[in-house]
Amino acid sequence: MQNALASFRSRLASLGETGRKRSPLLRRVPPLHELLELAARVGYGARGFVYLSVGLLVLFATLNMIGDAVGVRGALxxxxxxxxxxxxxxxVGLGLSAFVLWRLLQSVFDADHEGTSRDGLMTRMGQLFSGLSYAGLSFAAFSLFAGPPANDPSEGVAQSRERAAMLLDLPFGRWLLIAAGLTIFGIGVGNVVKAWREDFSEYLHCSPKMCRRVTPLARIGHVARGLAYLPLAGLVVQAGWRVRTAEVTSFGAALERVEQQTAGNWILGFIALGFVAFGAFSFVEARFRRIRPPRDLKHPSLPLG
Structure with a gap:
């Protein structure tokens, strides 16, 4: 499999170089690895914009400056x-599409050179699932570009309950729904663990002083993202255990339930500030992240970097 991917990348790079040599017009186009780096940086910027928007909207909701708290899709x-x-x-749709492309290069073509060890494969698997989730957000942004959203704010909840009902109708549907909730819980816990274990400065090309200043943004952001998943995970597990789709809700509605609890405003305020921090760190990555397209996509005469 790895040899097939390497051969495909090598042929793609060779085809690009051949076209650049034969066409004066193509010679004006930057090499493929430079275009991919640009796409990755645009993608990180788009992700930063989305999370910064979500964080500010949730913060405004806790301060009663706008309506109820919203999730990522609600922010869009x-x-x-x-x-x-x-x-x-x-x-936003174009930017997130560029980020999905970068996630594909990271997960399938190992752009970050994680390798095929257990930890490396786990990291790449996480990048693949991340790419799929951002592909969904990109599609949502393009859908909103094509036409206005539904006026009913409960539509997202209804869609989530429809999916839960379809899952419950399957053999062992109850346990499948519980497994889905536990998966969401695992994603949340994984973000919290990553906040403390990951060396976020490893992927940044900036001075040690600046890296020390910006990496706390990534840690706070990942903790906030992890905590935000937990209410939704609990509701989905509860729905599977009770075999009641009425327990299922959307990400934004789960945050609203948090707001209604004792000290909910404080918890939601921390999550909101964490989203803002994660968005700010995404902007840092857009500027300083080490973008390393797969080696075979670079011309042999160029340094690999």
Whole structure:
């Protein structure tokens, strides 16, 4: 499998170089590895914009400056209804599509050189699932660009319950729904663990002083992301245990339930600030991350870096 991927990458790079040599027009186009680096940086910027928007909207909700708390998709819907909303959705959709491409290079083509060890494969698997989730967000942004969102804010909850009902209708559906909830719980815990174990400066190309200043943003952001998943995970597990789809809700609605609890505003405020921190760190990555497209996509005469 690895040899097949390496052969495909090598042929792709060779085809690009041949085209650049034969066409004056193509010679003006940057090499493929430079285009991929640009796509990755644009993608990190788009991710930063999305999380910064979500964090600010959740923070405004806790301060009663706007309505209920919203999730990521809810934030996109809110932005789409502002002035130039469709322009924002088009830019966000394109940016997230670029990020999905980068996640594909990381997971399938091992752009970060994680290798095939157990830890390396786990990291690449996480990058693949991350790419799939951002592909869904990119599709949502393009859908909002194509037309206005539904006016009913409960539509997302209804869709989640429909999916849960379909799962419950399958053989062992109850346990499948519980497994789905435990998977969401695992993603949340994984983010919290990553906040303390990961060396986020490893992937940054900046001075040691600046790395020390910006890596706390990544740690706070991952803790906040992890905590935000836990309420939804608990509700999904509860729905499977009780065989009641009414327990299932959306990400944004789960945050609203947190807000209704004792000290919920404080918890939600921390999550909101964590989202803002994660968005800010994504902007740092857009500028300083070491982007290393797969080696075979680089021309042999160029340094691998």
């Amino acid at each position: 819907e809110w932005l789409s209804q502002r002035p130039l909303g469709r322009v924002w959705m088009l830019l």
